[in-house]
Amino acid sequence: MHTVSPKKMVTINILNILKRFSDAEHPMTQQEIKEKLKTEYNMEVDRKTVKRNLMNLLDLDCGIEYEEISRNDDEGNETSICTNWYIQPEFDDSELRLLIDSLLFSKNIPYKQCKNLIEKLIGLSNEYFNKKVNHICNLPDNQPQNKELFFIIDTLEEAISDNKKVSFVYNNYGIDKKLHPRRKEPYIVNPYQMVATGGRYYLICNYDKYNSLANYRIDRMTDIKILEDIRKPIEELDEGGLNLPKHMAEHLYMFAGESIHAKFRAHTYLIDQIIDWYGQDVKISPLTNDECMVEVKVNQEAFFYWALQYGPHIEVMEPAAMRARVKKAVEDMCAKYK
Numbered sequence: 001m002h003t004v005s006p007k008k009m010v011t012i013n014i015l016n017i018l019k020r021f022s023d024a025e026h027p028m029t030q031q032e033i034k035e036k037l038k039t040e041y042n043m044e045v046d047r048k049t050v051k052r053n054l055m056n057l058l059d060l061d062c063g064i065e066y067e068e069i070s071r072n073d074d075e076g077n078e079t080s081i082c083t084n085w086y087i088q089p090e091f092d093d094s095e096l097r098l099l100i101d102s103l104l105f106s107k108n109i110p111y112k113q114c115k116n117l118i119e120k121l122i123g124l125s126n127e128y129f130n131k132k133v134n135h136i137c138n139l140p141d142n143q144p145q146n147k148e149l150f151f152i153i154d155t156l157e158e159a160i161s162d163n164k165k166v167s168f169v170y171n172n173y174g175i176d177k178k179l180h181p182r183r184k185e186p187y188i189v190n191p192y193q194m195v196a197t198g199g200r201y202y203l204i205c206n207y208d209k210y211n212s213l214a215n216y217r218i219d220r221m222t223d224i225k226i227l228e229d230i231r232k233p234i235e236e237l238d239e240g241g242l243n244l245p246k247h248m249a250e251h252l253y254m255f256a257g258e259s260i261h262a263k264f265r266a267h268t269y270l271i272d273q274i275i276d277w278y279g280q281d282v283k284i285s286p287l288t289n290d291e292c293m294v295e296v297k298v299n300q301e302a303f304f305y306w307a308l309q310y311g312p313h314i315e316v317m318e319p320a321a322m323r324a325r326v327k328k329a330v331e332d333m334c335a336k337y338k
Helices: 006-021 030-041 047-059 093-105 111-123 127-132 149-161 244-250 268-278 300-309 320-336
Strands: 064-072 078-087 164-173 179-181 187-197 200-206 214-217 221-230 259-267 283-286 291-299 314-318
Touching (some): 006 030, 006 047, 006 078, 030 047, 030 078, 047 064, 149 200, 149 221, 187 214, 259 300, 268 283, 268 291, 300 320
Antiparallel strands (some): 064 078, 164 179, 164 221, 187 200, 200 214, 259 291
């Protein structure tokens, strides 16, 4: 079996030391690197060996930075030395923390996969970042348990890239808190785009017999297969294509189906939330200092549940059928809890 001589390992170990123990705020001298070789790898080397291997790493363009300092030698001649060596991590601490927080707040990545991903992200930085994230609480083991999730995402990505249809079993949770097929027959769809919203992954797709888009939770899918059939061109749909920002703004909660032109009165203190939900395309007209009229195109089912959520702060004006539906739902809830 081929083995690497310890001398050749010096270069690799120095590189690992710089990755683990240095950054722009924590540069290392050659002496410090020499000491780390001893404590971390039980390697006894002199400073000339350290310098020679550092120069070799510079030639390899490994992202190493250093500082050149001028000083006088023993004979009074001015010379320069290279010191304060470091490698800046590919991701800075704030970027890594943002990625880790995104995983922590995700609602559809299974516990073990989420934990493994976080550990890999932490491993991309150095010891100083590790100390900063020691306070991160352990994830509760109550996350969704669809272990096919990443495989499904990869399969959908391949199908979308190859313009192929897919089939899958779509599931709902039962009272036993396990996934059960919604129907016996698999769903066969034309996949166009995967999106993440509200901590969930969704597939935007189409059924052949319809000319509209549908949305499905990816974490509810199992037994996915790429079919040989070429998917329907999205240009043939009623939308004439996929305007993703528009689609997301109209489909709150990712309900599929028809969109309506909704009009409602709202208190002005709700404008932040309205723009958060509907985006910048929403039309807002002032009525009084405290109220405004809002007009937006939105999926009708999504708007119904949104209106119930914000019921005390808004009044649905149009369409009349939606106004009547929201009013009846509110009255039924009030009667139930009298």
